[in-house]
Amino acid sequence: xxxxxxxxRKLEDMAVTLRKDCLTEFEGSRAGHVGGTMSIVDxxxxxxFHHLKINPRDPDWPGRxxxxxxxxxxxxxxxxALAEIGFISKEKLPTFYxxxxxxxxxxxxxxxxxxxxxxxxxxEGLSHSLGVALAAFMEKTVxxxxxxxYPTYRALPKYRAYCILGDGECQEGQVWEAAMAASTYRLDxxxxxVDYNKYCIDGPxxxxxxxxxxxxxxxxxxWWVAEVDGHSIGQLCDILDLAVNLYGDGxxxxxxxxxxxxxxxxxxxxxxxxxxxxxxxxxxxxxxAGLYK
Amino acid sequence: MVSKNVRKELGAPEAVxxxxxxxxxxxxxxxxKILAVMSxxxxxxxxxxxxxxxxxxxxxxxxxxNASTACGGLASEGYIPTWYTLAFCxxxxxxxxxxxxxxxxxxxxxxxxxxxxxxxxxxxHNYVEDIAAMxxxxxxxxxxxxxxxxxxxxxxxxxxxxxxxxxxxxxSPPPARIFENAxxxxxGKATVVRDGGDATIVSTGFMVTRSIQAADLLRKEKIDAQxxxxxxxxxxxxxxxxxxxxxxxAIVTVENHSVVGGLGEAVATVIAENHLAPLSRVGLDDxxxxxxxxxxxxxxxLGTHYHLMPEDIAVAVKKTVAKKR
Numbered sequence: 202x203x204x205x206x207x208x209x210r211k212l213e214d215m216a217v218t219l220r221k222d223c224l225t226e227f228e229g230s231r232a233g234h235v236g237g238t239m240s241i242v243d244x245x246x247x248x249x250f251h252h253l254k255i256n257p258r259d260p261d262w263p264g265r266x267x268x269x270x271x272x273x274x275x276x277x278x279x280x281x282a283l284a285e286i287g288f289i290s291k292e293k294l295p296t297f298y299x300x301x302x303x304x305x306x307x308x309x310x311x312x313x314x315x316x317x318x319x320x321x322x323x324x325e326g327l328s329h330s331l332g333v334a335l336a337a338f339m340e341k342t343v344x345x346x347x348x349x350x351y352p353t354y355r356a357l358p359k360y361r362a363y364c365i366l367g368d369g370e371c372q373e374g375q376v377w378e379a380a381m382a383a384s385t386y387r388l389d390x391x392x393x394x395v396d397y398n399k400y401c402i403d404g405p406x407x408x409x410x411x412x413x414x415x416x417x418x419x420x421x422x423x424w425w426v427a428e429v430d431g432h433s434i435g436q437l438c439d440i441l442d443l444a445v446n447l448y449g450d451g452x453x454x455x456x457x458x459x460x461x462x463x464x465x466x467x468x469x470x471x472x473x474x475x476x477x478x479x480x481x482x483x484x485x486x487x488x489x490a491g492l493y494k
Numbered sequence: 495m496v497s498k499n500v501r502k503e504l505g506a507p508e509a510v511x512x513x514x515x516x517x518x519x520x521x522x523x524x525x526x527k528i529l530a531v532m533s534x535x536x537x538x539x540x541x542x543x544x545x546x547x548x549x550x551x552x553x554x555x556x557x558x559x560n561a562s563t564a565c566g567g568l569a570s571e572g573y574i575p576t577w578y579t580l581a582f583c584x585x586x587x588x589x590x591x592x593x594x595x596x597x598x599x600x601x602x603x604x605x606x607x608x609x610x611x612x613x614x615x616x617x618x619h620n621y622v623e624d625i626a627a628m629x630x631x632x633x634x635x636x637x638x639x640x641x642x643x644x645x646x647x648x649x650x651x652x653x654x655x656x657x658x659x660x661x662x663x664x665x666s667p668p669p670a671r672i673f674e675n676a677x678x679x680x681x682g683k684a685t686v687v688r689d690g691g692d693a694t695i696v697s698t699g700f701m702v703t704r705s706i707q708a709a710d711l712l713r714k715e716k717i718d719a720q721x722x723x724x725x726x727x728x729x730x731x732x733x734x735x736x737x738x739x740x741x742x743x744a745i746v747t748v749e750n751h752s753v754v755g756g757l758g759e760a761v762a763t764v765i766a767e768n769h770l771a772p773l774s775r776v777g778l779d780d781x782x783x784x785x786x787x788x789x790x791x792x793x794x795x796l797g798t799h800y801h802l803m804p805e806d807i808a809v810a811v812k813k814t815v816a817k818k819r
Contacts, residue, residue: 310570310598317570322593328560329594332567332575335552339529339573375590378560 204438208251212434215285216246220465221493222281222294226304228486229295232478234274235469235485236462237367240398240431241278244458247437248363249282260288260314266360267333269318271326272367272396274476276308279316288315324373327393330364331379334391334453337362358390361445365394369401372410377422380453384423387451392444393424395455396431398462400473419455431458466492497685499678504706505671510645510663514538514605517649518576522547525653527572533561533579538605562587562595562604569600574653577602581609581621581662588627595658596633602658608665610700610750611783611800612793620665620783626755628660629728635681636727638662640702641672644725647679655681662727664750666700667793672723684731690718693811694738697748698724698757701776701802705748708807719746719811727757735764739771744814746774748807753777772817774810776802 256262284291296302307321337358429436444454463469468488518539522528530537543551554561565575639645652659688709697705702723709719747758758775786796797803
């Protein structure tokens, strides 16, 4: 545990860069899901620039970890990361939403290198991740030699599947179908991260449909659960390391990431903005122009 | 002209599921990427997988939305899931089939059983709108085999085709054997199973048997009806339909499905856009189907009730022929 202050600072700087990239996308489209995008930027930063096994030269490298963005309306954050890695050209960022752009309104596997899952219809990403995680065990298994911690050979997955879920999305019954199946198959290479930004379109998520006790629900479905501050780079690094190190316990992992909708632009934070256009977008962009010079 | 390897006489009835089973076993034996995905309703080749490839079986229980989406996930990693469940569950997983299979053209083979109006299940289980729903999906291919031979031959073809396929299995009585063993199934190509110049009956699945029986009845009344087996409903064989419209001038479609959105509408569209000819559709008349007893007598009772017997098809053909100018 514990990561160097240099690393944390580097990642915090990258998070600022990604927020700027997201704003570039919004400036091009003058519309977008600003709230849920800005709330996952820190998580996306830690995943892509610290935690995940990826090959910056090959978005399709077979050994890569899979990121499945179930809340695919927040694809702007992913596009920003993919642009910074170099999977897509940064010049494409302002073309977000435009006809023929590789940056579609919801993440699209065929249009954008590095996107694993075409989402947009909520509640389905965890089931897709279930299939992806199962596939890792289908063929030739790689075995880790015995160690003091694990005295017998243990099977290693070829990759891990990370599924980013929205909180309101967990009102979809299918999320829990997938949760049941994942624990039945003891898929400890599956890590779900819920972006718990507390708001959905019609209001506070727990007023719309009560999610709490949320962590207990996941535990009851047979998952290992942890809660973190989703804007603390250090906490995110630590908890992801822990989730991976627990591999072999036969439990899928759920990280509940407490976040603020619209994080980084107070104009959107105060309004709990979901998707913005018109004055809602312009107000946020205007303020952001002052904040992110 | 009658297509190659069509029997002159209808053979004994045989359940198509045995052909499907043989087809999947043959394909899964040569291709280790083929998986069996189940939703608590078993799988046509369950015993083979159990004995030969238990790690290629995925049971996902009574949760069709999850199962269909997980099939997409497995396919994204290069596998070919064969998902088996009941046709009425299609509605339950429709958004998932669209978003998580068709959008990315994932190589998933969907086997839905008990489609059509037969069965003891009643309205909930006798699913008569599956073709309409699947036809609307871009990238989806729909196959409905007419007999046991075609059922088996079609499997290896759809396994070699890359993309989503809906393989329709009906809750019908076993259809008669229509093809010789040497028959070769071609995706997107219909077959002429009876020759005739006065009218054309286009049908699919079990109803091909009844259409041939109808053509035989009509011959006694000096009406020569051609019978076409449209085993690939999507993409539909436009060429054979236009040719039939030009040569016989009257078309009757027959399907074990609602007349809304099914084979009839698909054929009607081709005719409307290419070569107009009088057309009638035989099928469930925009209604649900009640349950029937699964005996020969019960099945005929249901068929008579919904006007789907060979005699009903013959009446439709005569009416359509009368409209020819």
